[in-house]
Amino acid sequence: MTAPARMTARTNWRGMLRIGALQCPVALYTAVSTSERIHFHIINRATGHRVRRDYIDEDTGRVVERDDQVKGYETDSGEEVILTPEDIAAAIPDSDKTLSVSAFLRCRDIDDLYLDRTYYLAPGTGPAAGAYPLIRDAIQARQVGALARTVLFRRMRTLVIRADGAGLVASTLHFNYEVRPVQAAFESIPDFTPTPDMLDLARHIIRSRQGRFDPAAFEDRYEAAVTALVQARIEGRALPPPPAKPAAPAITLMQALRESAGQMPPTPAHRRGTARGRAAAPHRKAG
Template sequence: MTRRASWKGHIKFADFACEVGLYSAITSSEKISFNIVNRKTGNRVERQYVDSDTGEQVEKSDQVRGFELDNGDHVIVEGNEIAELMPDSNKIIRIENFIACDNIDKLYFDRPYFLAATDGDGEDALSLLAQAMQRQNVVAVAEAVLFRRNRNLIIRPHGKALIATTLSFDYEVRSQNTTFKSIPDLKFDDEMLELAGHIIKKRAGKFDPADYADRYNDALAELVKAKIEGRPIKKPVEEKRDNVVDLKEALRRSAAGGKGTAEKTARKPASGTRTKKAS
């Protein structure tokens, strides 16, 4: 791998260790990005920090972190105080254990990295590890100090490569019970479930990332190109949608393979489309 590693160190499992690097598996280099410029001069605008009360510019040496209290005051925390709390890095990714693939909640997945050997001696070992995990259908749970923080990782085989994905901590992931507490407990009739199942089967397929385009980024690229070439900017065509509120009727139309008539349906659910389960 010729790209620059985001992190270099060792991976250790059992009595074996080898030199490895983490290479970011995602990139934003192809995304359209903009600078903030002065409309009048066309020059880039520089960001400056000012005092929220006096409006005066605050020099870099006077900028410190502060934790806001309920009364609006701040507890000042110096940079050296934070630095002392950062864990010492021994540059080791230590595999703690292996777990079944279906025992990890992907909701906790954060950022993926390619995990590769940085010398020839480690390539065989990592390849062996990847094939063994594939055969056992397991992933590795590991811990390391990365980018000045202790982090947990999931290491899993991906084709011939290994992917190391940092994990969010438990306190960082919101509980779905809070988010979805207002959703009622519903029971649908057999016809609706069969219609939905029929639609799912009709649209069965395989996921290929190349089949999906970032329409917003493409539109930005076309906008910039049009402005460079002095062409008029075409507005995107909005998709027309039928105002179908009757869920069962919408399922019937979808299962039949067409939208049916454009007639608007009354704004009330069809009788018998869904009922709450008895408590």
């Protein structure tokens, strides 16, 4: 993690972090950005011209200019409740530019499912800025997250603030109604009880492949493939077709566990696929 104080990016929000009578100036910076990804324009295949988007009146077929666009909510009877930008602005709570901490939660009790977007919470400027390291160290020592609320991007949001290395990070939280019930997702889990031998093999596989979390090792294969494709088109050359994938043989769960644990030789089709993958690896890396 880069220390927030060294960041030169534009801030998303500036205000005060307040814990009772203790307060210090802070600033939010976006921690995750997709700006480095390749971005495409939409092109008319026939003319090569760029295409722009317009909002079209579904009855008249005419373009609706931005100043004439308002929001509508469809009722159960099919009627539209019209809300103008002024109506919505008047309903949004005013921002007092304060992150008011209401409680502290143990970090292990915070369900990751509720974490939304994460920001670097850097110290601001002013005579109260010295409280920042005090708050950071106290949160770190207790292994807790500070629950706070503020108006952010025109909405009242709840955030959890945690210590991270030299600074603090603040993550917005999903509201409870936004998180879907888990039962529907897992209701189709088969009624199957693994045998002790299966569990022993599975534990062995996990132990033998234990690693460390290293985001630098993650490969965005889609972005790499698209970058290589764009570069090939610029240079006027074609990319070689990807190697054909052999059909996976039908094996039992126990056979798969034993093969993964190194207790039986891989199937011929598996060996061929692995060899082809090793032969193709230098090309993918170069691309």
